[in-house]
Amino acid sequence: MLVRWLLAAIHLLAYGLALASILRRTWALRRATVPAALRSVFRADTGWGISALFLIVTGLMRAFGGFEKGTDYYLHEPLFHVKMTLLVLILLLEIAPMLALMRWRAALRKGSPPDLRRARRYAHICVIQTVLLIAMVFAASGMARGIGLPTGVV
Template sequence: MTLEAVLSCLHLLALLTMVVFLSSQAALCRSEWMNAAVVQRLARLDLVYAFAAVAVLATGLMRLFLGAKGVTWYVSQPLFHLKMTLVVVGVLLSFKPTAVFRRWLRQLRDNGALPGDAEVRATRKWVMWQAHLIPVIAAVAVFYARGW
């Protein structure tokens, strides 16, 4: 029982860390606030977000394989499969902003160029899609964890 609680805590901590850094990206990724410091900060925030996402995945796998309910119970739940599908969608959504933030940082370092307004707005939309998907994933997880 203690292992289950520890794994749950670690998973939640990783998830909350991910949400904080994704929210920070959403807050900073605005054309009216864009400057060299923001470009650098967005790249750092995205790196921490990626590490947190890996921690969410790792702790989720530990819960799957070491948790009290066991793999068989999880894979028998249809909502578990929905959650995993949504997680894959979230991962795919994260690739675009990560590539863009890295390109912005490279352009800034190479020639001091800042991204244009349209590109900043488009990238922020990708970040916002990710941010809005996370609570949906959490809600699905709550329902399947209770056998709904």
């Protein structure tokens, strides 16, 4: 019981950290016109990455580790599939910003100015990710209340 509670709490806190980090990264990317501005982008990106790791690990443990309602419940829960689809979309959208930030970090290590022309485009991707993350929270809270399941299954 204690482990279930802690996993749920960490999972929920990770959503909060994810939201704060992605909003902060969006804000920082919008202002990234010079290399000196990238420090805040990188810090926010680190928070986003850590929160994503916690969300994925605790989510997998809760859904498939025997700590919650069981794998069968989750695999037959429509909102779980919605939530996983949203997660996949977020991760797919993350590819371009992640690669760009890796290039920017490498350029700064070499002493070269990074090409920041697409920073605002990556900020726009972050906005889309934010909306998808919020939709994930709605799907998760619906799952917790049995919304979407046939009557009597909960």
